[in-house]
Amino acid sequence: MSDNPYVIDDPRFIQLIVGSARLDKLVTGCRWAEGPVWFGDMGCLLFSDIPNQRILRWSADETGGGGVTVYRQPSNFANGQTRDRQGRLVTCEHGSRRVTRTETDGKVTVLADSYEGRPLNSPNDVIVSSDGAVWFSDPTYGILSDYEGYRAVPEQPVRGVYRLDPSGKLERVLDDFLQPNGLAFSPDEQVLYVADSGASHEPGAPRHIRAFEMRDGKPVRGRVFAHIDNGLPDGIRVDAQGNLWSSAGDGVHCFAADGTRLGKILVPECVANLTFGGPRRNRLFLTATSSLYAVYLAVNGAQRP
Numbered sequence: 001m002s003d004n005p006y007v008i009d010d011p012r013f014i015q016l017i018v019g020s021a022r023l024d025k026l027v028t029g030c031r032w033a034e035g036p037v038w039f040g041d042m043g044c045l046l047f048s049d050i051p052n053q054r055i056l057r058w059s060a061d062e063t064g065g066g067g068v069t070v071y072r073q074p075s076n077f078a079n080g081q082t083r084d085r086q087g088r089l090v091t092c093e094h095g096s097r098r099v100t101r102t103e104t105d106g107k108v109t110v111l112a113d114s115y116e117g118r119p120l121n122s123p124n125d126v127i128v129s130s131d132g133a134v135w136f137s138d139p140t141y142g143i144l145s146d147y148e149g150y151r152a153v154p155e156q157p158v159r160g161v162y163r164l165d166p167s168g169k170l171e172r173v174l175d176d177f178l179q180p181n182g183l184a185f186s187p188d189e190q191v192l193y194v195a196d197s198g199a200s201h202e203p204g205a206p207r208h209i210r211a212f213e214m215r216d217g218k219p220v221r222g223r224v225f226a227h228i229d230n231g232l233p234d235g236i237r238v239d240a241q242g243n244l245w246s247s248a249g250d251g252v253h254c255f256a257a258d259g260t261r262l263g264k265i266l267v268p269e270c271v272a273n274l275t276f277g278g279p280r281r282n283r284l285f286l287t288a289t290s291s292l293y294a295v296y297l298a299v300n301g302a303q304r305p
Helices: 011-015
Strands: 006-008 024-028 033-039 044-049 054-060 066-072 078-083 089-093 098-102 108-112 126-128 134-137 161-164 170-174 180-185 191-196 208-215 218-227 236-238 244-248 251-255 261-266 271-277 283-288 291-296
Touching (some): 033 291, 044 078, 044 271, 078 126, 108 134, 126 180, 170 218, 236 271, 251 283
Parallel strands (some): 033 078
Antiparallel strands (some): 098 108, 126 134, 134 161, 191 208, 236 244, 251 261, 271 283, 283 291
């Protein structure tokens, strides 16, 4: 779609991109596209269209194109999604203020909807670690209005990050964010990255990604890892080499493990989230405002279920 979507900030970025690969628009017509998750065993991508209350399914064909169908509607204003270690879909739902799992028979199981007797705010993004624990962020975006959920007064005293143990124990592991957003682990799971964002009406809203050392299964020693200079950080993913890819107002920003910004992929719409997919995990799928985009890279996504 774009003749040259790349901005090179550091020579290392050249090794991560395919110069002849262009940005492809795969689907359009959404109100706010989010939550992409790749199902390699089915050759498809699921992603959320939050205000339209639906989860869409994009399927690739042999020529690299594809078609889109509705996977679930209504979706309870589904947002971020991932797969667990058994390959089941895990979804954050704004409307029901919960995290759910879709079983292989299609049944929906509630994993978390409250903490210490109070409803969650509006679970936003979710990842699963190698031990099977489910990690999710819980900002207030889904209860700020009736557009991406249902307007409500927050009942949690903080906007936190939670860890749901495989045994079912829920623990708030981080609590010092304005709006915790996208989550990602480094390939060795020794670092947890969390996007910290806000909204245009909030003065001094952070526009950065924080990094936490993992010690005995807990995130500690948080620091600012990188800043986003256009828009806010939202969804984030890590590639097999440990580089972090973040959504942004002007596209996707790529950072080395040392926090240096390597470059950008410019996108015509504001990018909300992203994920690696394709048979070799070398295709970056981007949910951007009204559309789903994709671009081939010279690096693979970190191995995930």
